[in-house]
Amino acid sequence: MSSLLVISAHAGDFVWRAAGAIALATARGDRAKVVCLTYGERGESAKAWREGKNLAEIKEIRRAEATNAADALGAEIEFLDAGDYPLQESQELVDRLVRVYREVDPGVVLTHPLTDPYNQDHPAAARMALQARVLAQAIGYDAPGEPLGAPPVFFFEPHQPEQCDFKPDVLLDITSVFDTKRTAMESLPAQQHMWEYYIDLAKRRGVQLKRNAGPNLGLPHNTVGEAYMRLYPQVTEVLK
Amino acid sequence: MSSLLVISAHAGDFVWRAAGAIALATARGDRAKVVCLTYGERGESAKAWREGKNLAEIKEIRRAEATNAADALGAEIEFLDAGDYPLQESQELVDRLVRVYREVDPGVVLTHPLTDPYNQDHPAAARMALQARVLAQAIGYDAPGEPLGAPPVFFFEPHQPEQCDFKPDVLLDITSVFDTKRTAMESLPAQQHMWEYYIDLAKRRGVQLKRNAGPNLGLPHNTVGEAYMRLYPQVTEVLK
Amino acid sequence: MSSLLVISAHAGDFVWRAAGAIALATARGDRAKVVCLTYGERGESAKAWREGKNLAEIKEIRRAEATNAADALGAEIEFLDAGDYPLQESQELVDRLVRVYREVDPGVVLTHPLTDPYNQDHPAAARMALQARVLAQAIGYDAPGEPLGAPPVFFFEPHQPEQCDFKPDVLLDITSVFDTKRTAMESLPAQQHMWEYYIDLAKRRGVQLKRNAGPNLGLPHNTVGEAYMRLYPQVTEVLK
Amino acid sequence: MSSLLVISAHAGDFVWRAAGAIALATARGDRAKVVCLTYGERGESAKAWREGKNLAEIKEIRRAEATNAADALGAEIEFLDAGDYPLQESQELVDRLVRVYREVDPGVVLTHPLTDPYNQDHPAAARMALQARVLAQAIGYDAPGEPLGAPPVFFFEPHQPEQCDFKPDVLLDITSVFDTKRTAMESLPAQQHMWEYYIDLAKRRGVQLKRNAGPNLGLPHNTVGEAYMRLYPQVTEVLK
């Protein structure tokens, strides 16, 4: 059994962008853990603010929604409540992530890409996720547990990929778990306008997936996908 | 059984840069076919010219050496004798490659990267290899055989990788077949100075491979590797 | 009255990728002229080949379809029948384009981007379009008409934008002419699977357009768009 | 009436690099507001230090000069006095900028580009300007005023553009207000060596502007310009 660790700036990011990968992992029997650095309470809860909710209420709503989504995906979820808009980088927060890495011992890590001119919280989360990964590898770093290996890191797709210098390295076939991803998305009713957008995106990535796989693989018409970038080179014994 | 197609500008390129991948394929029972567009008779046979050999003799020497190397790797080899230094692009040559694609129906394609300020034959070979691959996919292209699928393309490592904008996407573990690669290299006695260079490179890529794989994988101390770049996104059902 | 010139490798490209810009131009009363270097008879007519049509029939079908699409957009169309898959660059073809430039005297030029690892005809068309534009500017180039000005060039969106290094510089609001674009797309019944793909893309670019325009502009919910890249810097008297 | 917001690291930056854009805005009747994060008292006041002035005196000189330049341009100016060399990024400073954004509600934002190996204060200013813009858009961010729209951001030209990865996206014709820019520059007598440099640069950008506009536009011989980069895609209804 392997583990998947997802480090997300706000409560909803892991759903839109990585729910397929998470559902595939749990469907295989792997452990999946999502860490939300913040609830997205200020930056991604416009509807609730317009309805007059206060900060504590909004955090609670977001927490409940994200927990439901994680449940739908069969994933654990932890909220660090670090405060968003802005998510401020700190050594304390990085240290908390080091401890998560040591505890989870992930085989794969997912996080945001390092460039996003629309949302500085996303690269901030990614920088901390990457620094914590390297620190967790050092036997000299003072935290419980064994030194980490070198799990590959994949960046999930941002909202406007081209503007974030996001060029897909990997097209992940999520057809077999797409119903689960839909259910997870529907756990976030406040952002209903995102459902259609990310269903369309999954189809679009599915079309490209089929094109890059070639007709000979016989992928079905309704193939859907998620796109990722690799930070480190792939290590393998087979080119394919 | 899958097929591996290697398209190489000169007679030696496939040995230094891709012999590991070829040996892994044939060891798995896959078919491997090498196409040498030229013998490298003018650009990569300085020793023979200095010894006073003539063009026909040099081509014959190179042909014999490359054939021996391919034999060592368990691969088929075909020479198109298109003339090197310069390798001139032509539609006729592309058409010959289309026919090779249609006949081999490769599951994977290896060729040179598209930039090389030290040797314009290499990008010329790559451009023709890529164009032929796309043409072979079209049912409307007039050549025998079925339209090609969409085999992934990997660029093998050039002599001065950084100057060729070569950033490894894939580190291939060739430890299990490294003796075979050595034998193949030793089939090219005229370029003996390259043996040590490429053995050192294999070790270097092996060190990086272990570092990117992480200590937990338990790769042995003598791990050796080859580096590749992908042209198209990887299609997969598992992130790893 | 200004003129728009669209230079397209195959008969269908201008429809999927630039029909909105064309319809906006003709709706403003501008002249729009489309030049199709080929019919896309080999590379983009898989359905007809599978149905057993021959080359002449397929060219005729594509010609009729593209002409209908141009009619729907209010644009002129000219076919150079240069042969696709591969579209071979030649000085004769460039010279024909120079003559088109001199005759049309375009205020704006649209063509393919310069990188496309899925279809080498597209960059070939773009290189010829760009070279002809520069030649047409020279008084010393021997062709009828006055030397061209310096019309801006926009690259329209390729099928897999990220893999073609396509990063949108301009999001064009095509909401007011989207019905016309649909009609033009429906003139190409052989590629029906593309209709939905490009409708979804228009919505996606519309969402991004609204996000980049900001809520204050009051763009409607159903805003749709097309994405373009500029080759040359914008010249203006107002930053906006 | 629209508003232009210019966020500048030091007291002089907005003059050399954006005075033309500011003068064009105020000439159109728009509001223009300049925010100087520092006076440039340590890093850009070498002459005054050599003359033996103290810190308070230098700040006062720079304040007076920059105020005169802003007056010449018809712009408001505000000094945050955050301390230069180094300009230290802080959440307090970003919050002050959020409040400026909310108050000014700019239609367009100008700031430094994100790379400058000669002056780290410039990218620091740009990062804060960009973060504040995003925070000001969030209804959940606790600051007076309405959430901001999505004003486009333009980077003005650094002193050594190529070394700062500055590739002009926009050439702005400032011919009609160039006398005003000269007057503003002459408000900074301590940096007299810069006058000629930026007059020459304006001519150079003017030559390029004419070349990119084409001869048909009939721009006059003495056309002068300023160069800008866009951070976000342009949103428009007309390609030109």
Add this chain to the structure above:
Amino acid sequence: MSSLLVISAHAGDFVWRAAGAIALATARGDRAKVVCLTYGERGESAKAWREGKNLAEIKEIRRAEATNAADALGAEIEFLDAGDYPLQESQELVDRLVRVYREVDPGVVLTHPLTDPYNQDHPAAARMALQARVLAQAIGYDAPGEPLGAPPVFFFEPHQPEQCDFKPDVLLDITSVFDTKRTAMESLPAQQHMWEYYIDLAKRRGVQLKRNAGPNLGLPHNTVGEAYMRLYPQVTEVLK
């Protein structure tokens, strides 16, 4: 004594962009040879065409002017008269360049950069210059003379450097020979508007040169420069 080889697309290019480097070489006693692939008779002789000159007359004018400029610089000049706008690449032309390389045995090579969206002749010249350099290195290439060494290649500055991805790697101090460069420029009276432009550019590069050299070097106020890019890494025994 070393040799400098300059390969220029049109008759005037070497003057505006590299006259300083040429004059420095000849002032040191080095041999300098300029090869003009064309006279620039179609693309860069607008004035003569407007005056009604014919092709033969224009070539003769350009030849005389460029010869005068070369004389002023103490350089040899050779015209290949390959025809411009477009300069068509051919193996024959490359072969002629190989012979020049073998004869001159240059210690340094200057040519155009590989990207220029304003003039496709420039990259075409550069590609041929680079291919000929590599071919001339091969003992197996059939041309008179000894195989070439590996002379460094510098790209000189294009007219709109940023749009050509030109980022200066080297700032060359041409102060000591600037009068000679002026004289060479004045040998081209038909392009008088270029004189001031390139004098201003020399000053601009001079200001940057002083800034990058630092005040401690004591460079004079009137320092002027030319900018170059390196294609290959610098080989040296001293970092400076």
Add this chain to the structure above:
Amino acid sequence: MSSLLVISAHAGDFVWRAAGAIALATARGDRAKVVCLTYGERGESAKAWREGKNLAEIKEIRRAEATNAADALGAEIEFLDAGDYPLQESQELVDRLVRVYREVDPGVVLTHPLTDPYNQDHPAAARMALQARVLAQAIGYDAPGEPLGAPPVFFFEPHQPEQCDFKPDVLLDITSVFDTKRTAMESLPAQQHMWEYYIDLAKRRGVQLKRNAGPNLGLPHNTVGEAYMRLYPQVTEVLK
């Protein structure tokens, strides 16, 4: 006499990556000063941690080893003991570096490149080294000594160069001092596995150095090298 300043994140970095350049400088009679921001006590001392050493012991071991290496190279060394893994950037640390710059008045600066996905301490060190260099140039910066000139900055080679976007600009011939570099490396017995790796790298860079220098320079078979990138353009009076 000139001075060389090397700013290194950890105690060993300057040895593996820049010992050749340091030895060349001291062999010429120049002063060389190494500043180690940390001892590398947590991140690069795995062996000592596994042996059960404590933090103070490890720092002492690393200090002694690095001092021995500096002695072998004839260089001064200073340890700032800022704490590694993570090396936290602070204005206090930058200020200490400013004082070092002012005291050493270096003619050349060496440090890490700005990108390293395997070790965030390296870019952190580089950012501080670069900021301190700029601050030290300002007469208004309050620190003892004269304002600094503009010493060139070279980035030394990281462990996995391609992944760090490291493209060599300079190949430094260190053949004459390679024995000294070996001695310095052997002063770090805890990282014995690095000796061979960096000897192989020196050979590899030597092969490339010979290839880029050309056969005519007559470099010996055993040429070894180090690779560097320049941050700023080279200023020179001779192209070579």
